[in-house]
Every structure is written in structure tokens, then in C-alpha cells.
Amino acid sequence: MMALASGAQAEAGRIEERTLPYAPLPADLKAVDEIIKAALSDDFVAKTYTAPDGRTVPYRLLAPATVVASQPALAKLPLVVVLHGSGSIGQDNAGQMTGFAKAWALPDLRRRFPAYVVVPQVDARSADYASGGDGLLASRPGASLSAVLALVDDLAGRLPxxxxxxxxxxxxxxxxxxxxxxxxxxxxxxAAVAFSSVPPDRAQAAGVATVPTLQVHGDQDTENPYAPDHAWAEAVAAAGGAPVFVRYQGMAHRVPPDMILAPGWREWLFAQRLTPAVPPRP
Structure with missing residues (x-):
């Protein structure tokens, strides 16, 4: 994975766009699989949350390996919310633990990116798809998303x-x-990082244009089409945002194996911070 600027976003009003070829060798894919096997799901503690609407959300929580008391900056750490694909829908609290999630427990990544990592599992779709205002496919919150967001609020209130x-x-x-x-x-x-998404209706882009986003999509994806995702980045840029968009030439519907383990996009992610709102002057 190419290096990403880890500091401020790119120039407002334009897409920071990268195009990469997708041509992994079988040996490369095997190497990634072997590394992922070294990351144990047991490092993610199994828990259950009951949302205000009564929905039960099984989830796994990975705590930082160490928190050094002498470093006040580590007193409060990031929270990374990892959301799974439709193939992991269920309530066994295991199906969501794909390599995409487990990679966060690899010793090197866990050391370089100390954080709480939560991987909820939903029992119904977290996003539904329909035609958007521009005629392209668009997503809207599924039945389970509100419970996941309530879990995030709960963890943010209980964890450092x-x-x-x-x-x-x-x-x-x-x-x-x-x-x-x-x-x-x-x-x-x-910030958000979206691999192979169907984005919201492009009319909603202006409301979140200030949130740093990184989108990654294969141009041969026939499950979640490439065009709506790129249209979202265009709409965000048109609204004054500065999205990062990575296109993999020749890749179908998947997370690029090189990005599962790559530190570059994680460095970009961890560099993003919410800017406190400035209260209006009296």
C-alpha cells in the first residue's frame, strides 16, 4: 500500500486519488493468510450489549496491549469500530472475526496503533441499498445500525x-x-475508512464533507458497484471536502490483501481528530 499523508487532509474541494494495479501472486496471498492465522481471536474478549431498542449486539473487544502510566498521552486512546460484511450476519460472536478484524491483534500493529478495537456482530443488515437520487445505488441505515451506534456511545462512556x-x-x-x-x-x-462500499445518497455528502474519509474500491467489483462509491467522493469534494480514494485496477469485491496488514492507511486514520466546535461569539 502506498504511503498516505498522515497529517492534514488533502486540498479541500478535490479528491486525493490513487490508482493501483491488483495483481497479487499466489505466494503473496498465502503469506497474508499465514500472518493472519497468527492473530488470535481470543485476544478479542467476547461481550454482549443490549441496546435501548432491545436489540442484542454480540461484540469482541481488543484492549491495547500496554498503557504506559508515565505517558499521559496514552491515558485516553482511540476507539476503532470495525463493521463486517453481510456474510458475517449472525449472533455467534465469531463470524465477524475475519482477517480484516483479526489483523488489529497482530503484535506489530497492536504496538504501533494502541487503541480499543470493537468488532460488533449484527443479526440483520446494517445497511440497505436502493436507487439514489442520481440513479446510482445508494445505502441507508439498516435495522441494526442504531444498536451498533448505541454500543459505540456506551463504550465511549465507559472506556478511557x-x-x-x-x-x-x-x-x-x-x-x-x-x-x-x-x-x-x-x-x-x-474519520472513516470504507472498503468496497455502497455510499449514502450523494445529496447527503455536504453534511459530512468535513469528516476525513478514505475509500478503497476495485474497479471490477460487480457486487457493490464502483461507480456510486466514486460518485460519493466527487460529491464530498464538491461540498468542500477532501476525500482520499484508492482504486484497484482489476480487483473484484474484496479487501486488498496488502492493505489488511499495511500500516500506511492506519497511520492516516490515527492522525485524524475531531476539531472542537468554536462557540459563536456573543
Whole structure:
């Protein structure tokens, strides 16, 4: 994965766009699989949350490996919310633990990016799809998303989490829900990373244009089409935002194996912070 600027967003009003070829060798894919196997799901503690609407949300929580008391900056850490695809819908509190989630427990990544990582599992879709105002596919919050957002609020209130560094990431349906979460919960998330999403209706982009987003999509994706995702980035840029968009040439519907383990996009993510609102002058 190419390096991403880890500091401020790119120039407002334009897309920071990258195009990469997708041509992994079988040996590369096998190597990624072997590394992921070293990350144990047991490092994620199994828990259950009951939302105000009565929905039960099984989830796994990864705590930072160490918190050094002599470093006050680590007193409050980021919270990373990892949302799964539709293939992991259920309530066994295991199906959501794909390599995309488990990678956060790898020793090097866990050391470089100390954070609380929560991986909820939903029993119904977190994002639904229909035609948007521009004729392209668009997402809207599914039946389970409000319970997931309530879980995030609960964890943010109970854990030593920095409220300015709560991030949401996801793949497929989870990526769509991640972008829907920005619209549904303005001011909660400092940034989002969406792999192969169906984004919200482009008319909603202006309301979240200030939230840093990184979108990754294969141009051969026939499950979640490429065009709506790019149209969302265009709408965000038109509203004054500065989205980052990575297109993989020749890739279908998946998370690029090189990005599962890559630190670059995580460095970008962890550099983003919510800017406190400035109260109006009397």
C-alpha cells in the first residue's frame, strides 16, 4: 500500500486519488493468510450489549496491549469500530472475526496503533441499498445500525477513550454502514475508512464533507458497484471536502490483501481528530 499523508487532509474541494494495479501472486496471498492465522481471536474478549431498542449486539473487544502510566498521552486512546460484511450476519460472536478484524491483534500493529478495537456482530443488515437520487445505488441505515451506534456511545462512556479519536471502518455492507454512520451520528466519528462500499445518497455528502474519509474500491467489483462509491467522493469534494480514494485496477469485491496488514492507511486514520466546535461569539 502506498504511503498516505498522515497529517492534514488533502486540498479541500478535490479528491486525493490513487490508482493501483491488483495483481497479487499466489505466494503473496498465502503469506497474508499465514500472518493472519497468527492473530488470535481470543485476544478479542467476547461481550454482549443490549441496546435501548432491545436489540442484542454480540461484540469482541481488543484492549491495547500496554498503557504506559508515565505517558499521559496514552491515558485516553482511540476507539476503532470495525463493521463486517453481510456474510458475517449472525449472533455467534465469531463470524465477524475475519482477517480484516483479526489483523488489529497482530503484535506489530497492536504496538504501533494502541487503541480499543470493537468488532460488533449484527443479526440483520446494517445497511440497505436502493436507487439514489442520481440513479446510482445508494445505502441507508439498516435495522441494526442504531444498536451498533448505541454500543459505540456506551463504550465511549465507559472506556478511557479519546472522544476526538473515534474511528469507523468496514468492508462491503460494513463499509456502507460506516459511511451511513457518519450521516446518522454527526460529530461522533473523526474519520472513516470504507472498503468496497455502497455510499449514502450523494445529496447527503455536504453534511459530512468535513469528516476525513478514505475509500478503497476495485474497479471490477460487480457486487457493490464502483461507480456510486466514486460518485460519493466527487460529491464530498464538491461540498468542500477532501476525500482520499484508492482504486484497484482489476480487483473484484474484496479487501486488498496488502492493505489488511499495511500500516500506511492506519497511520492516516490515527492522525485524524475531531476539531472542537468554536462557540459563536456573543
Amino acid at each position: 477513550v479519546d472522544p476526538a479519536r473515534i474511528y469507523v471502518i468496514g468492508f462491503s455492507m460494513g463499509a456502507s454502514a460506516a459511511l451511513d454512520a457518519l450521516v446518522a451520528k454527526p460529530g461522533r466519528f473523526a
